[in-house]
C-alpha cells in the first residue's frame with residue numbers, strides 16, 4: 606500500500622503516481638485504496654498472502670460436472686434459501702473455483718431462474734412456503 610503513497614502527516618498522504626494529496630485519517634487506508642483502484646486502475650489487495658493463495662485454477666469446468674454443480678446450486682437456493690444471484694458473485698466464484706480446482710464462471714441469475722421455474726413446473730422441488 607505505502608509504496609504508492611508518501612505520508613505527509615497524520616491525516617494526509619501524497620499519491621506517488623499523480624501527486625494528489627489525499628486524506629488518510631487515523632490508520633484508515635480505504636480512501637487511498639479507492640484512489641488507486643478508481644483513478645489508477647490498480648488493484649490493491651488487503652493481504653497479498655491471501656491473494657496469492659486464492660489464485661484461480663485455469664482448467665475449464667467439464668460439462669458433466671458443471672451440470673451437477675448447477676443442480677446442486679438450485680438445491681441450495683431452494684433448500685437453504687440462498688439468494689438466486691449468489692452464484693454469480695465474485696466470492697462464490699472464487700470459492701467454487703478453489704474447492705473444485707476448475708475455473709468457475711458462475712451461474713447467472715437469469716439462467717438459474719429459468720431452470721428453477723422449469724424444475725418447479727416439473728415438480729422436481731416442493732416449493733417452500
Ligand SMILES: [Zn+2]
Nearest residue numbers: 620622623624
Ligand atoms: Zn494518484
